[in-house]
Amino acid sequence: MALIRVNSLEKTFRLKTKRFKALNGMSFEIEQGEILGFLGPNGAGKSTTIKIMMDLIRADSGSVEIAGVDSRNPEAKKNIGFMPENPQYFDTLTGFDLLIFTASVFGIDKKQASKKAWQLLEEFGLKEAAKRPIRKYSKGMIQRVGFAAALIHEPQILILDEPMSGLDPIGRILFKNKMKELNEKGVTIFFSSHIIPDIEDICSRVLIVNKGKAIKSLTREEIKFMTTTGFNVIIDRCIDELNCAKISGNLYSIESKKDELIAVLKRIESYNVKIVDIEPVKKDLEEVFVELIK
Ligand SMILES: Nc1ncnc2c1ncn2[C@@H]1O[C@H](COP(=O)(O)OP(=O)(O)OP(=O)(O)O)[C@@H](O)[C@H]1O
Ligand SMILES: [Mg+2]
Known part of the structure; x- marks a missing residue:
């Protein structure tokens, strides 16, 4: 109650x-x-x-x-x-x-x-x-x-x-x-x-x-969860065909929109790379607040 x-x-x-x-x-x-x-x-x-x-x-x-x-x-x-x-x-x-x-x-x-x-x-x-x-x-x-x-x-x-x-x-x-x-x-x-x-x-x-x-x-x-806008998939080598950004050493990042993660992972699968991490990309609660008020 x-x-x-x-x-x-x-x-x-x-x-x-x-x-x-x-x-x-x-x-x-x-x-x-x-x-x-x-x-x-x-x-x-x-x-x-x-x-x-x-x-x-x-x-x-x-x-x-x-x-x-x-x-x-x-x-x-x-x-x-x-x-x-x-x-x-x-x-x-x-x-x-x-x-x-x-x-x-x-x-x-x-x-x-x-x-x-x-x-x-x-x-x-x-x-x-x-x-x-x-x-x-x-x-x-x-x-x-x-x-x-x-x-x-x-x-x-x-x-x-x-x-x-x-x-x-x-x-x-x-x-x-x-x-x-x-x-x-x-x-x-x-x-x-x-x-x-x-x-x-x-x-x-x-x-x-x-x-x-x-x-x-x-x-x-x-x-x-609602402040997550996408993900950075971190892999251990660059895949030229995919849009990779170098982080450092052998670490590269591929950006994925929130609802495209599965498609991005499926594309990565065929290249035999190791997924090191998947990091959420966040926006501020302030932005969510402003969107809701609008
Ligand atoms: N005593 C009052 N006489 C006339 N209008 C009032 C009075 N008290 C509040 N209001 C009006 O009612 C509305 C809501 O005011 P309130 O103080 O509840 O807002 P608030 O959400 O607390 O705002 P803030 O974040 O600025 O503190 C405002 O437009 C305010 O001008
Ligand atoms: Mg007040």
Whole structure:
């Protein structure tokens, strides 16, 4: 059974006389234990969907169920760690205060909260800055304290809206490792991102959205295979009749399109050469994404 069900969300924003349909039948499911990436161009409706999932705004129609509970029921959020797209924290609070405040919202006792807060602040490289007000934090530090706050109650589900935007490469690696580590412990993670390599690195599945609806779901394995455009067949001597390219020494390569590999192998067979390797030729997930959006 799916852990989260997003059912046919519709949302139109009204600005004076103008109307804009941000969600147009957004539907998908999130399975227990997956890391699902939410990928789509600017304005596709990712943040709107996430805000509805967190009951920060209401859909015109459709529903979201979290572990069988309607997302409009506060019970549904008890087990979720959430990071909004542009966090606006009370910036006179220190990083430590923010974590303690968040812990109190979840009813965690002070002693336990303090222990967990220091542990998280250390993990996210904020120990030195823990007692500084958040208004003095850099963008990356705000992202870090936001992620730490999302983890204070040890949630089993994480919903993160562009968690890695504004982070330096060290911060991105830290976040990705933390996400992988939590996922290995059973935490289900749903996050939006524009950074395709980050999605490729950690997601078990990617959901591609455009114009207010989910248009394609691709598992890690499907991505791996659908980015293959052809093969390089590596052989141990040149065959003049076939289009060979020298690699080095006695190694030569013959290019084959994805659906012509069998024909190429059959042609090679009659020349009594040794096939050393067959390497897939890949295109970027970015190209696949652009083709799907088009
Ligand atoms: N409060 C609002 N009032 C009016 N229009 C809005 C509001 N919130 C979102 N929109 C519009 O709804 C559409 C979807 O916005 P949303 O923020 O969900 O996109 P997104 O996929 O998160 O984009 P991005 O990748 O840029 O974060 C956009 O065209 C946006 O302008
Ligand atoms: Mg957004």
